[in-house]
Amino acid sequence: xxxxxxxxxEHLMIVLIAASISVVIGVVLGILSYWMNYxxxxxxxxxxxxxxxxxxxxxxxxxxxxxxxxxTIIAALVLYALLPIVRNTYIGLKSVPIYLxxxxxxxxxxKLQRLMKVELPLxxxxxxxxxxxxxxxxxxxxxxxxxxxxxxxxxxxxxxxQTNSMERILIGAIPVVLMALLLDxxxxxxxxxxxxxxxxx
Amino acid sequence: MIKFENVSKSYGxxxxxxxxxxxxxxxxxxxxxxxSGCGKTTTLKTINRLIQPDSGKILIDGKDSAQxxxxxxxxxxxxxxxxxxxxxxxxxxxxxxxxPKLLNYPKEKWQPIVKELLTLVGMPYEENAHKYPSELSGxxxxxxxxxxxxxxxxxxxxxxxxxxxxxxxxxxxxxxEVRRIQKKLKKTIVxxxxxxxxxxxxxxxxxxxxxxKILQMASPEEMLQHPADPLISxxxxxxxxxxxxxxxxxxxEFMKTRVLKAARSMQxxxxxxxxxxxxxxxxxxxxxxxxxxxxxxxxxIKSHGKAGRAIGEFMETTxxxxxxxxxxxxxxxxxxxxxxxYVVVLNDDMTVAGLITKTSMAKAMGDALWGExxx
Amino acid sequence: xxxxxxFIVNQKDILGCLIRHFQLVGISVTxxxxxxxxxxxxxxxxRRIAPLVLNFAGMIxxxxxxxxxxxxxxxxxIGLLPALLVLSIYAILPILHNTYTGITEVEKSYxxxxxxxxxxDSQILLKVELPLxxxxxxxxIRTSTVFxxxxxxxxxxxxxxxxxxxxxxxxxxxxxxxxxxGAIPSAIVAVILxxxxxxIQKKLTPRGLKGVSA
Numbered sequence: 063x064x065x066x067x068x069x070x071x072e073h074l075m076i077v078l079i080a081a082s083i084s085v086v087i088g089v090v091l092g093i094l095s096y097w098m099n100y101x102x103x104x105x106x107x108x109x110x111x112x113x114x115x116x117x118x119x120x121x122x123x124x125x126x127x128x129x130x131x132x133x134t135i136i137a138a139l140v141l142y143a144l145l146p147i148v149r150n151t152y153i154g155l156k157s158v159p160i161y162l163x164x165x166x167x168x169x170x171x172x173k174l175q176r177l178m179k180v181e182l183p184l185x186x187x188x189x190x191x192x193x194x195x196x197x198x199x200x201x202x203x204x205x206x207x208x209x210x211x212x213x214x215x216x217x218x219x220x221x222x223x224q225t226n227s228m229e230r231i232l233i234g235a236i237p238v239v240l241m242a243l244l245l246d247x248x249x250x251x252x253x254x255x256x257x258x259x260x261x262x263x
Numbered sequence: 264m265i266k267f268e269n270v271s272k273s274y275g276x277x278x279x280x281x282x283x284x285x286x287x288x289x290x291x292x293x294x295x296x297x298x299s300g301c302g303k304t305t306t307l308k309t310i311n312r313l314i315q316p317d318s319g320k321i322l323i324d325g326k327d328s329a330q331x332x333x334x335x336x337x338x339x340x341x342x343x344x345x346x347x348x349x350x351x352x353x354x355x356x357x358x359x360x361x362x363p364k365l366l367n368y369p370k371e372k373w374q375p376i377v378k379e380l381l382t383l384v385g386m387p388y389e390e391n392a393h394k395y396p397s398e399l400s401g402x403x404x405x406x407x408x409x410x411x412x413x414x415x416x417x418x419x420x421x422x423x424x425x426x427x428x429x430x431x432x433x434x435x436x437x438x439x440e441v442r443r444i445q446k447k448l449k450k451t452i453v454x455x456x457x458x459x460x461x462x463x464x465x466x467x468x469x470x471x472x473x474x475x476k477i478l479q480m481a482s483p484e485e486m487l488q489h490p491a492d493p494l495i496s497x498x499x500x501x502x503x504x505x506x507x508x509x510x511x512x513x514x515x516e517f518m519k520t521r522v523l524k525a526a527r528s529m530q531x532x533x534x535x536x537x538x539x540x541x542x543x544x545x546x547x548x549x550x551x552x553x554x555x556x557x558x559x560x561x562x563x564i565k566s567h568g569k570a571g572r573a574i575g576e577f578m579e580t581t582x583x584x585x586x587x588x589x590x591x592x593x594x595x596x597x598x599x600x601x602x603x604x605y606v607v608v609l610n611d612d613m614t615v616a617g618l619i620t621k622t623s624m625a626k627a628m629g630d631a632l633w634g635e636x637x638x
Numbered sequence: 639x640x641x642x643x644x645f646i647v648n649q650k651d652i653l654g655c656l657i658r659h660f661q662l663v664g665i666s667v668t669x670x671x672x673x674x675x676x677x678x679x680x681x682x683x684x685r686r687i688a689p690l691v692l693n694f695a696g697m698i699x700x701x702x703x704x705x706x707x708x709x710x711x712x713x714x715x716i717g718l719l720p721a722l723l724v725l726s727i728y729a730i731l732p733i734l735h736n737t738y739t740g741i742t743e744v745e746k747s748y749x750x751x752x753x754x755x756x757x758x759d760s761q762i763l764l765k766v767e768l769p770l771x772x773x774x775x776x777x778x779i780r781t782s783t784v785f786x787x788x789x790x791x792x793x794x795x796x797x798x799x800x801x802x803x804x805x806x807x808x809x810x811x812x813x814x815x816x817x818x819x820g821a822i823p824s825a826i827v828a829v830i831l832x833x834x835x836x837x838i839q840k841k842l843t844p845r846g847l848k849g850v851s852a
Contacts, residue, residue, distance in 0.1 A: 311754060313750070313753060313754060334756050334757070334758050335756065336756070337753070337754060337755060337756030338755065338756030339756075340756075341755075342751070342754035342755050344747060344750060344751055344754065346745070346747030346750075346751075347747070347751075348745075348747040348748050348750060348751025348752075348754075349751075350748055350751075350752070350765075350766055350769075350770075351748075351770065351846040351847050352766075352769040352770055352846055352847060353846065354846070361755060361765075362755050362756065365755075365756060365757065365761065395845050395846025395847075396846055397846050397847070398846075411755065412755070421754075
């Protein structure tokens with residue numbers, strides 16, 4: 063058990079770093095798609111294509127670029143996380159009721175003020191649910207980091223496969239699944255709260 | 264004919280229908296109305312067995328519906344709902360033909376039906392048959408909803424607040440169309456609404472329900488004139504009075520009965536005295552047998568009359584008369600063409616019952632529209 | 639050797655891996671469909687136990703692919719069958735989910751109208767529920783296919799072949815050409831299949847559901 067904890071922490075660290083980066087990039091891209099009508103299709107389409115690329119293929123290609131180690135798996139997780147975050151940001155911003163946008167405009171808010179004070183806060187529940195999807199998926203995909211020399215809970219699992227040890231596989235797999243379920247549960251709770259609080263009739 | 268025999272239905276503790284018994288005659292347009300939760304929709308849905316009663320029987324043309332196959336029963340009864348429920352994946356034509364197809368009509372049989380029905384509501388086949396519901400307006404969608412119910416020519420059609428979601432203008436034209444179609448095709452229609460206007464406009468028979476029971480079942484006129492329960496009067500509110508002005512009211516209800524009358528033998532000076540005392544400028548002249556003879560006014564006496572003459576000699580007969588039972592509308596017209604500004608109301612035996620002036624008419628209408636006015 | 643030369647020299651092997659990859663995906667998605675669609679329909683008829691089954695399915699989905707393959711390897715050994723088993727289980731999940739939600743999300747008024755005009759339960763299913771849920775179900779098949787193409791690259795790990803084999807070889811020998819020879823075709827296959835199914839999905843959406851709603 064004592065040697066499991068560092069693996070769990072490293073696994074979480076990888077996922078959290080990747081999630082933070084993808085939230086920043088994803089939300090910015092979502093805002094850009096919303097602002098620039100001619101870009102929205104291209105950005106969403108690209109994110110969707112990236113999402114479609116098989117895990118192992120993307121990981122292997124990124125390894126060629128970034129070499130072995132945690133950086134590569136983080137890069138892969140960031141790329142996979144883009145689609146849910148960009149898409150939910152874009153849809154969230156688009157679905158803010160016109161009358162609220164007009165009201166904000168009518169009060170003399172600038173484009174940036176409208177975004178920060180009205181549109182983003184109102185879209186936040188949806189953006190959050192995009193982040194939830196990204197985080198839960200990342201926990202599972204991060205296991206593959208072991209194949210390109212990254213740390214985390216993939217290590218015992220892979221060792222288990224190589225040594226025919228069900229026990230080792232389970233030692234790695236159970237924390238991953240538990241974390242995924244727990245985070246899904248907690249974030250769904252937060253999500254429901256947000257939707258309830260910020261609902262626009 | 265549809266016959267309810269002691270039909271009851273409960274959901275858990277709450278009794279939705281409490282021993283309903285009533286009959287619907289063939290070819291009647293029957294409207295079920297009442298406050299929400301009164302059981303009207305439940306009653307409707309027991310007819311095509313979308314809801315099964317806990318006890319009691321529903322006989323359709325003498326057959327116990329519980330013994331019939333529910334699916335076959337429903338195919339023989341048209342059904343229209345408020346949400347319209349046109350299948351969005353089917354064209355207008357496919358939607359209308361859905362029941363005929365379920366009944367395995369060949370295309371040669373159902374296609375003419377579709378064409379004929381579309382013509383019936385003024386939506387030409389060529390233009391509309393291949394559209395999808397989403398390409399139609401709300402009113403057009405519900406027209407198709409009604410046609411779908413009619414397609415297999417069921418003798419009975421059930422309608423559950425079919426026009427509830429439509430705007431007032433569309434609703435009105437659909438009400439007229441459905442009424443016209445019902446008369447033309449001689450359907451028995453059972454129609455649920457909470458709109459008294461709609462009920463009065465469409466129904467042959469109104470069934471007023473409350474708390475799972477029938478408070479009154481009567482024709483619209485009957486219900487307007489003799490509501491059986493305060494709740495019904497309240498529900499009808501303005502309709503009652505509005506309708507009574509239109510048709511139910513007769514001349515008798517507008518007239519004032521305190522009228523100055525004199526025998527034709529009365530002397531001029533005496534009659535002037537009488538009119539001045541009563542502060543009027545004309546009065547009614549009677550024959551010796553108390554029947555109506557004519558009228559006389561202060562003006563005519565002054566210009567024609569001489570002292571000591573009887574008023575019968577120069578009385579006028581130009582003021583229109585109406586019978587006590589004359590309807591309000593004709594009376595109204597006579598009043599407006601009367602040179603004297605009033606009409607005389609006569610009893611059947613030609614004696615005078617009263618007279619109607621513009622003031623008395625206005626007061627009576629005011630009473631009717633807004634309730635008894637304090638005057 | 640440049641990448642292009644590598645592709646030309648090894649075209650036979652690459653093509654073989656590609657075909658095997660298609661087989662893996664084709665068989666498991668078909669199996670998934672055959673199980674998930676009827677099961678999804680069944681769940682809509684017994685809605686009380688549906689959340690239980692769907693939550694369980696959702697939980698399985700959070701198990702990393704590597705773990706599932708590990709289980710299969712330990713339980714059934716190396717080879718094609720264990721791989722197909724794992725891939726089929728993954729393929730079931732999105733289709734099951736979408737079949738269930740697709741049918742339950744069909745508006746109540748359509749069902750009521752259908753019942754009211756005298757459709758039997760199976761007619762309601764075939765003429766109303768399934769046509770209206772069709773595009774959602776195909777959406778599930780699309781997700782399944784993309785997943786399976788991805789998991790199938792892992793199947794090389796337990797000796798099932800496919801494009802994953804090339805990537806594994808590349809990773810273990812640090813040979814960029816092998817990696818790309820597996821990665822690029824598998825990515826292209828995923829994108830093309832996803833696009834194709836998307837087109838089918840659009841084609842299958844009844845015209846009445848595409849237009850602007852009235």
